[in-house]
Amino acid sequence: MRARTVNGREIDLPQHVFDGWKARLRGPVLAPGDVGYEESRTVWNGMIDRRPAMVARCVGIADAIECVRFAREHDLLLCIKGGGHNIAGLAVADGALMLDMSLMRGVWVDANRRVARAQAGCVLGDLDRETQLHGLATVLGFISLTGVAGLTLGGGIGYLTRRWGWTADNVVGMDIVTSDAALVRASGDENADLFWGLRGGGGNFGVVTGIEYVLHRVGPEIVGGAVAWPASEASAVLDLYATLAEQAPPELTLVALMRPAPPAPWLPKERHGTPIVTLLACHTGNPDEGEKAVAPIKSFGKPIGDVLIRRTYVQMQSLLDATQPKGRRYYWKSEYLPRIEPALSDQVVEHAARIRSPHSAIALFQMGGALNDLGPDHSPVGNRDARYLLTITGSWERPDDDQANIDWVRGAWSDMKRFSTGGTYINFLTEDDGAERMEAALGGSLRELSRIKARWDPQNFFRTNRNIQPA
Numbered sequence: 001m002r003a004r005t006v007n008g009r010e011i012d013l014p015q016h017v018f019d020g021w022k023a024r025l026r027g028p029v030l031a032p033g034d035v036g037y038e039e040s041r042t043v044w045n046g047m048i049d050r051r052p053a054m055v056a057r058c059v060g061i062a063d064a065i066e067c068v069r070f071a072r073e074h075d076l077l078l079c080i081k082g083g084g085h086n087i088a089g090l091a092v093a094d095g096a097l098m099l100d101m102s103l104m105r106g107v108w109v110d111a112n113r114r115v116a117r118a119q120a121g122c123v124l125g126d127l128d129r130e131t132q133l134h135g136l137a138t139v140l141g142f143i144s145l146t147g148v149a150g151l152t153l154g155g156g157i158g159y160l161t162r163r164w165g166w167t168a169d170n171v172v173g174m175d176i177v178t179s180d181a182a183l184v185r186a187s188g189d190e191n192a193d194l195f196w197g198l199r200g201g202g203g204n205f206g207v208v209t210g211i212e213y214v215l216h217r218v219g220p221e222i223v224g225g226a227v228a229w230p231a232s233e234a235s236a237v238l239d240l241y242a243t244l245a246e247q248a249p250p251e252l253t254l255v256a257l258m259r260p261a262p263p264a265p266w267l268p269k270e271r272h273g274t275p276i277v278t279l280l281a282c283h284t285g286n287p288d289e290g291e292k293a294v295a296p297i298k299s300f301g302k303p304i305g306d307v308l309i310r311r312t313y314v315q316m317q318s319l320l321d322a323t324q325p326k327g328r329r330y331y332w333k334s335e336y337l338p339r340i341e342p343a344l345s346d347q348v349v350e351h352a353a354r355i356r357s358p359h360s361a362i363a364l365f366q367m368g369g370a371l372n373d374l375g376p377d378h379s380p381v382g383n384r385d386a387r388y389l390l391t392i393t394g395s396w397e398r399p400d401d402d403q404a405n406i407d408w409v410r411g412a413w414s415d416m417k418r419f420s421t422g423g424t425y426i427n428f429l430t431e432d433d434g435a436e437r438m439e440a441a442l443g444g445s446l447r448e449l450s451r452i453k454a455r456w457d458p459q460n461f462f463r464t465n466r467n468i469q470p471a
């Protein structure tokens with residue numbers, strides 16, 4: 001079997017060596033041509049087309065340890081797939097031994113201690129569904145099919161960020177298999193340096209097998225959903241967004257979105273494909289307060305659709321799932337913003353009018369709140385000055401349309417990046433984002449992360465990520 005070493009050299013792995021390793025695992029091992037290999041090797045972004053030499057579908061920590069040991073013994077390149085949602089396709093590498101964690105989706109909730117433990121293959125919806133049985137939740141993202149591991153290791157933003165910070169701020173411990181195939185616990189009082197690095201430094205330090213999150217009282221009933229208007233109303237709606245967002249309590253998160261109307265049942269058929277502006281709102285406090293807080297949105301102008309209602313938190317967490325299917329082609333740029341300026345809103349409207357595909361969008365996510373309250377060194381994610389996140393998300397179907405859509409994203413980004421804090425989100429970086437964008441994402445944390453890398457992975461064995469070189 002042909003495989004790649006950590007340094008990119010091609011080698012032949014003898015069949016008996018491969019078979020011997022396979023026999024030591026409890027989970028299935030897949031090689032090219034095996035049923036399930038294609039499903040495992042493909043990721044959310046259809047632009048990524050890489051072929052690992054072999055895939056180990058781990059069913060427990062012992063499998064992960066066996067994989068790291070085997071890769072070290074034979075100098076194999078190793079990559080790790082959580083939910084496979086990373087836009088740059090960091091989960092998969094050509095010729096590598098790929099650990100596919102998606103069979104490890106257990107969640108255990110200790111409602112008394114308000115802690116949940118999730119295995120590393122969980123997607124966000126797995127965790128939300130189990131914690132919501134107890135009226136509890138932790139900070140997770142906006143699409144329920146995203147992997148908890150990748151999201152948490154890069155920071156994590158969602159509707160609860162304004163109340164409790166980054167997802168990474170809500171982690172109390174992680175279990176990790178390190179580069180010497182040892183199982184290590186990282187928490188505030190065990191291997192504290194590693195714990196700090198893991199809360200934003202990506203998968204640089206090992207294979208995370210389980211994550212423990214602190215839980216908060218949320219829902220199950222909240223007030224949330226969306227209201228849409230034709231794009232001709234965009235300037236006024238974005239003004240409303242800026243005004244309401246500045247006054248919003250931490251319980252309320254607002255998102256403004258401009259795109260062609262998707263074929264959603266709550267939007268009139270004749271509007272599908274036509275440009276619209278949408279405000280998404282999620283109020284996770286008392287529902288009576290929530291209804292009052294969103295009333296100015298519901299009564300604004302003449303909406304063409306309104307599904308901003310009392311609903312369950314779990315429903316809210318998957319409201320946008322259908323807009324982001326696996327396998328389409330995607331290219332994004334994003335920037336943190338300190339405020340919404342009228343000149344920025346004008347640019348959003350202008351560039352939204354030039355969208356090249358029915359699936360692309362420009363969005364403004366409200367952040368701030370608790371995120372701004374913690375010190376810059378609390379975790380490597382940093383960017384504690386972020387009040388909004390601008391995302392320009394190209395999404396289309398045919399390879400022939402790659403250039404036109406990428407050009408649209410890059411054009412909009414180059415006009416709007418002057419409004420940025422200078423920071424960007426590591427989890428949204430695309431394949432072509434280099435060292436300069438890493439600096440924008442992790443800035444002041446990079447030097448300390450390099451030192452931690454030198455302690456825990458001195459030979460840079462875990463390198464198929466947003467890589468941090470050992471100091």
Ligand SMILES: Cc1cc2nc3c(=O)[nH]c(=O)nc-3n(C[C@H](O)[C@H](O)[C@H](O)COP(=O)(O)OP(=O)(O)OC[C@H]3O[C@@H](n4cnc5c(N)ncnc54)[C@H](O)[C@@H]3O)c2cc1C
Nearest residue numbers: 082083084085086090141142147149150151156157203208
């Ligand atoms: C549609 C969509 C919506 C999104 N929405 C949000 C959002 O609302 N909020 C937000 O914060 N982010 C969001 N993201 C970004 C998301 O956080 C990142 O894409 C993240 O990398 C996804 O994690 P994953 O496990 O699915 O990714 P993968 O592609 O599987 O992995 C990403 C990186 O993490 C590493 N990794 C994964 N599992 C492990 C592990 N067990 N141990 C060590 N390393 C591991 C991988 O090796 C890789 O380097 C979104 C992404 C998409 C595509």
